[in-house]
Amino acid sequence: MAQLITVKSAKENIECYEKAESVVLFLCRECADHIHMLSLPEEFYDAVAWQIKTQGYGFTDTGNITSVLLKTKAGFTRILFAGIGAGKACTPNHLRVAAGNAARELKKNKIREAVAAAPLLTNPKRGHYLKALAEGLLLGSYAFDKYKNKKVNGGAAALEINNTENAGVSGITPDSGENTSVTVFSAIENAGAIISEAEVVCNAICRARDLANEPGNVIYPETLAEEALQVAEEYNLGAEVLGVKEMQALGMGAILAVGAGSVREPRMITLKYANGGDKPFVAFVGKGITFDSGGISIKPSDGMGEMKDDMTGAAAVLGAMQAIAALKLPVNILGVMACAENMPSGSAQRPGDIIRAASGKTIEVDNTDAEGRLVLADAVWYACRKGAAQVVDIATLTGAVIIALGEHTSGIVSNTDGLAEEIKKAGHRVGEGWWQLPVVEEAEEMLRSSCADIKNSAGRPAGTITGGVFIGQFVDPGIPWAHLDIGGTSTAKKAEGHLPEGCTAFGTATLIEYARTL
Structure with missing residues (x-):
């Protein structure tokens, strides 16, 4: 499952360009006019000039990939012009998007050896652009095809990186298929360390993608707990898994009610990373509904199969914990994953039921398809019991x-x-967009129940806000809390840039980057 990326921080070598099977040139509108900043063979400059003369500058639009077969002294070389926009649009994330598209084009053309360059990487201070380029190549080459007898484009891509500064660093081991080696030229002195760090982050994101792409008959609460324990063992994390008896003893009636309709028993998983000395603990809490039928309030059959990804929040937390530990960040983080399967059966909770959460609050179940907030109610409460001074929950909570x-x-x-x-700022740096919604005054009133302390659904109006406000009711007073709703971004209908078709693991990179700020 891997792309092999080799990074050289030395000056470019014209011979390397000439001998390369393929050359990827990352160009913004302005860079196209300054292509001579690169030490390219003369034929390459002519190819850029021809593109401008015949096609204008459209080939530099963000994400555009233009493929040209060029005759050189050594034979033929396939050049990929990867567009990264113009002016202020030439951002690291635009480079990340272009690199993702370029990675798929390399695989499509069965390229084994390629070099990549960009005029903007001749500036030694643009390490953040180099990181984005590496992430784009690594994440864009991902595909989930482990259950296909015939692999697509030589197999799904994961990551392995060797470089002159840090040889031997490896990522996810390929299942099958041929690797593509990409050598990225730059003037950045610590290029090797930057690329190695990008690999750590991308490995974690790809692990989260793999988990969320797995079908519900493979990943369910017990197997997700096993995966978490494996990460804990690999990265020396503290680990705790609560089963039904332990949750009953703690009064976790909310998550137990959600899991009551399934033969797959729920689990509450906690991983602990303590490398921040006396710093307070921050809890990342993930929704882990491994399959969501809607329960008695059953969903329509069309598209229900996509509900295997309703545990993406938990997958994002697990991926973030892996990367944070691998990077040895000087922080204290709790990763809490509330895992259950929401199924209809004779033992399932019903609309109209009243349940008691671990906090003691009673909840009227207005809709059994509003189950994510129920498992998170017990999870954020438990995070506070485990010593969290700040809570960030992440969930595919609402449509x-x-x-x-x-x-x-x-x-x-x-x-x-x-x-x-x-x-929001952390997300912007890693190419993930977030927007804060207001906590409207009437949200709590909308959740008021006539027969319990609160009800789990206020209907369609302000659905994202009321869903978040519900969860916030179970966080201890005075503790800063944020709810992240990835209901629209957890899955992509088609591959685009560094995002693959299927699960994107959106939010994993943001959690990792936010942990850096602590």
Whole structure:
């Protein structure tokens, strides 16, 4: 499952360009006019000039890939012009998008050896651009095809990196297929360390993608717990898995009610990373509904198969914990994953039931398809019991967030504007878009029940806000909290840039980047 990327921080070598099977040139509108900043063979400059003369500058539009077969002294070389926009649009994330598209084009053409260059990487201070390029190549080459007897494009891509500064660093081991080796030229002195760090992050994101892409008969609460324990063992994390008896003893009636309709028993998983000395613990809490039928309030059959990804929040937390530990960040993080399967049966909870959460609050179950907030109610409460001084939960919670923000931006509901802003900034740096929604005054009133302390659904109006506000009711007073709704971004209908078709593991990179700020 891997692309092999080799990074050289030495000066370019014209001979390397000439001998390469393929050359990827990352160009913005302005870079196209300054292509001579690169030490390219003369034929390459002519190819760029020809593109401008015959096609204009459209080939530099963000994400555009233009393939040209060029005759050189050594034979034929396939050049890929990868567009990264113009002016202020030439950002690291645009480079990440272009690199993702370029990675798929390399695989499509069965390229084994390629070199990549960009005029903007001749600036030694642009390490963040190099990181984005590496992430784009690694993440864009991902595909989930482990159950196909015939692999697509030589097999799904994961990651392995060797470089002159840090040889031997390896990522996810390939299942099958041929690797593509990409050598990225840059003037950045610590290029090897930057690429190695990008690999760690991408490995974690790909692990989260794999988990969310797995079908519900493979990943369910017990096997997700096993995966978490494996990560704990690999990265020396503290680990705890609560089963039904332990949750009953703690009064976790909310998550137990959600899991009551399934033969797959729920699990509450906690991983602990303590490398921050006296710093307070921050909890990342993930929704882990390994399959969501809707329960008695059953979903329509069309598209129900996609509900295997309703545990993407938990997968994102697990991926983030892996990367944070691998990077040895000086922080204290709790990763809490509330895992259950929401199924209809004679033992399932019913609309109209009243259940008691671990906090002691009683909940009227208005809709059994509003189950994610129920498992998170017990999970955020438990995170506070484990010593969290700040709580960030992440969940594929609502379809309403798609109506509000579309399929490329995720929502934030928070009791602390400063926390929401820090998460937004972290997301921006890693190419994930977030928008804070207001906590409207009437949200709590909308959730008021006539027969219990609170009800689990206020209907369609302000659905993302009321879903978040519900969860916030179970966080201890005075603790900063943010709810991240990835209901519109967790899955992509088609591959685009560094995002694959299927699970994107959106939010994993944001959690990792936010942990850096701590």
